[in-house]
Amino acid sequence: MPGAIYAEGLVKTFGEVRALDGVDLDVPEGTVLGLLGPNGAGKTTTVRVLTTLLQPDSGRAVVAGIDVLRHPNEVRRSIGLSGQFAAVDEYLTGRENLRMVGQLYQMRAKEAKARADELLERFNLAEAADRTAKTYSGGMRRRLDLAAALVVRPPVMFMDEPTTGLDPRNRQALWDVIQELVAGGTTLLLTTQYLEEADHLAHDICVVDHGKVIARGTSDALKARTGGERVEVVVHEREHIEDARGVLAVFGKGETTVEEHTRKLTVPVTGGAKLLAEIIRELDLRGIEIDDIGLRRPTLDDVFISLTGHVAALAEENGDAAGGASGGRDRHGHGGRAARKEKEDGR
Amino acid sequence: MTAETSAFGAGHTAPQPRGGIAQSVGDSLVIAKRNLIRMSRIPEMIIFGVIQPVMFVVLFSYVFGGSMQVGNSTDPGVYREFLMAGIFAQTVTFATAGAGAGIADDMHKGLIDRFRSLPMARGAVLTGRTLADLVQTAFTLLVLAVVALLVGWRTHTNAGKVIGAFALLLLLGYAFTWIGALIGLSVRTPEAATSGGLIWLFPVTFVSNAFVDTSQMTPWLRHVADWNPFSATVQAARELFGNPGVVDSPAWPMQHPVLASVLWSLVIIVVFRTLSVRKYRSATA
Numbered sequence: 001m002p003g004a005i006y007a008e009g010l011v012k013t014f015g016e017v018r019a020l021d022g023v024d025l026d027v028p029e030g031t032v033l034g035l036l037g038p039n040g041a042g043k044t045t046t047v048r049v050l051t052t053l054l055q056p057d058s059g060r061a062v063v064a065g066i067d068v069l070r071h072p073n074e075v076r077r078s079i080g081l082s083g084q085f086a087a088v089d090e091y092l093t094g095r096e097n098l099r100m101v102g103q104l105y106q107m108r109a110k111e112a113k114a115r116a117d118e119l120l121e122r123f124n125l126a127e128a129a130d131r132t133a134k135t136y137s138g139g140m141r142r143r144l145d146l147a148a149a150l151v152v153r154p155p156v157m158f159m160d161e162p163t164t165g166l167d168p169r170n171r172q173a174l175w176d177v178i179q180e181l182v183a184g185g186t187t188l189l190l191t192t193q194y195l196e197e198a199d200h201l202a203h204d205i206c207v208v209d210h211g212k213v214i215a216r217g218t219s220d221a222l223k224a225r226t227g228g229e230r231v232e233v234v235v236h237e238r239e240h241i242e243d244a245r246g247v248l249a250v251f252g253k254g255e256t257t258v259e260e261h262t263r264k265l266t267v268p269v270t271g272g273a274k275l276l277a278e279i280i281r282e283l284d285l286r287g288i289e290i291d292d293i294g295l296r297r298p299t300l301d302d303v304f305i306s307l308t309g310h311v312a313a314l315a316e317e318n319g320d321a322a323g324g325a326s327g328g329r330d331r332h333g334h335g336g337r338a339a340r341k342e343k344e345d346g347r
Numbered sequence: 348m349t350a351e352t353s354a355f356g357a358g359h360t361a362p363q364p365r366g367g368i369a370q371s372v373g374d375s376l377v378i379a380k381r382n383l384i385r386m387s388r389i390p391e392m393i394i395f396g397v398i399q400p401v402m403f404v405v406l407f408s409y410v411f412g413g414s415m416q417v418g419n420s421t422d423p424g425v426y427r428e429f430l431m432a433g434i435f436a437q438t439v440t441f442a443t444a445g446a447g448a449g450i451a452d453d454m455h456k457g458l459i460d461r462f463r464s465l466p467m468a469r470g471a472v473l474t475g476r477t478l479a480d481l482v483q484t485a486f487t488l489l490v491l492a493v494v495a496l497l498v499g500w501r502t503h504t505n506a507g508k509v510i511g512a513f514a515l516l517l518l519l520g521y522a523f524t525w526i527g528a529l530i531g532l533s534v535r536t537p538e539a540a541t542s543g544g545l546i547w548l549f550p551v552t553f554v555s556n557a558f559v560d561t562s563q564m565t566p567w568l569r570h571v572a573d574w575n576p577f578s579a580t581v582q583a584a585r586e587l588f589g590n591p592g593v594v595d596s597p598a599w600p601m602q603h604p605v606l607a608s609v610l611w612s613l614v615i616i617v618v619f620r621t622l623s624v625r626k627y628r629s630a631t632a
């Protein structure tokens with residue numbers, strides 16, 4: 001039985017560009033699928049097709065049990081859309097925006113009003129409810145946008161890069177809401193370029209690139225596929241690098257890589273925590289002082305890089321935004337402008 | 348908290364749409380209200396919309412007034428009465444640019460995508476916008492009529508005919524906003540929609556009977572002016588106001604200006620509404 005979101009062989013071309021090149025998806029009811037990929041991979045185009053905004057050249061899509069191409073208006077009653085391109089009206093107040101959306105979902109005016117009040121309260125926007133959305137901060141605007149998508153409590157939700165451009169605190173707040181939503185039984189398709197986000201929120205992940213799904217599975221399965229664990233050591237003195245390399249060569253199961261400037265050595269291992277203890281002991285025995293040591297499982301970054309080979313698109317993004325983010329939590333930076341670009345490419 | 352538990356939770360779909368005309372009207376009114384609220388929060392747009400035609404009234408009356416011939420008269424007072432129907436008609440057509448820019452802005456900001464993902468009536472986003480523009484046009488026209496009275500414009504018929512003339516003007520303005528809607532859906536930026544909505548209005552409104560007596564034009568140009576949809580409404584308004592300068596031409600629209608005005612406007616609405624709604628359904632922001 002197909003899931004709450006099902007797609008088969010979706011193809012969409014824009015002139016020369018094959019934005020979608022045979023995308024298949026199957027999202028079981030009540031789960032979250034993370035659609036992960038760089039800009040221009042086809043994430044947004046996929047969402048646009050599934051939300052009835054774009055006709056594919058070929059393929060089939062079923063959302064909430066309804067054929068998207070044959071009964072688009074029926075599908076629209078069962079979905080909520082939030083994110084990158086589904087905006088709110090900045091000259092209307094938060095309350096006016098939500099009421100309008102409710103009425104356009106064909107709720108009665110009174111019902112739409114009550115629901116708007118409830119959502120404003122829930123999304124911590126009650127105080128700002130009668131201010132125009134123009135005056136809202138980025139985080140408030142995203143919350144309003146998400147509230148608009150939830151006006152009818154739809155069984156299926158689509159979120160296109162919901163946290164792009166948000167600071168870590170607001171991102172965490174939005175993640176909490178999304179998790180609560182899924183706990184309530186909503187099926188969610190989420191696109192993101194943040195590997196961490198997919199890791200955190202999604203039950204299953206589809207990695208897309210050049211309009212194709214190039215890998216799918218749980219976060220753990222994808223990581224396992226990329227390769228096992230590694231031990232990372234940062235030595236205190238540059239002179240100790242060679243000694244440490246000698247130690248790791250004994251315990252490791254492959255070649256040790258060395259980053260001279262950070263004094264970091266990495267080696268693939270099998271044996272986990274027990275091995276780590278042995279390595280520490282051996283390093284200590286030889287008087288090699290270390291700043292940091294850890295057992296590292298592959299991140300989705302590693303998965304992504306090993307799958308697509310083109311780090312550049314993501315790495316550049318990370319580079320310029322990472323500085324502004326606090327700690328490691330927001331390593332992936334934001335790509336508001338780049339995200340817009342995918343939209344442009346999708347024309 | 349009950350609000351917390353009931354705010355989320357899946358499984359609900361939107362109510363069954365009423366469908367048909369009732370839903371179209373309802374959705375259009377929701378969108379019209381939204382646009383009117385927006386307009387009221389950007390009052391400078393309304394103010395500029397009024398200043399422009401007022402400026403035209405003053406400039407044309409006092410700069411051109413003395414050197415224009417209407418029929419056999421060069422009296423500036425006669426030209427002023429002649430002029431007003433033309434300015435009124437030009438003013439209503441300028442709503443085209445507003446409608447176009449508004450819709451292009453909605454496309455640009457992603458609001459059209461939001462609307463298109465909702466179970467609403469197909470043409471409602473555009474109908475709502477054009478209705479809101481109609482309200483704004485009516486307001487502008489009202490202010491303009493007061494200014495016109497102040498500079499000496501008078502009507503010489505009965506109230507019914509005067510109201511009829513304004514109704515024809517508003518119908519023309521409404522028709523032109525549908526041209527604006529199509530422009531707004533076709534361009535990439537609101538700025539392009541504004542200039543794209545205005546440029547072609549100049550030849551349309553100038554190669555007409557709006558500002559000059561067409562009997563002074565070369566014959567081929569006069570022919571164009573006589574059949575210009577815009578001229579029919581100007582002619583009808585002059586006739587209904589009892590103002591001077593009603594063109595004496597064998598061309599059918601000049602012989603039956605009221606009927607011609609209504610027909611032209613309806614044709615424009617049907618053609619451009621059809622094209623716009625089709626374009627809207629496949630619109631990509």
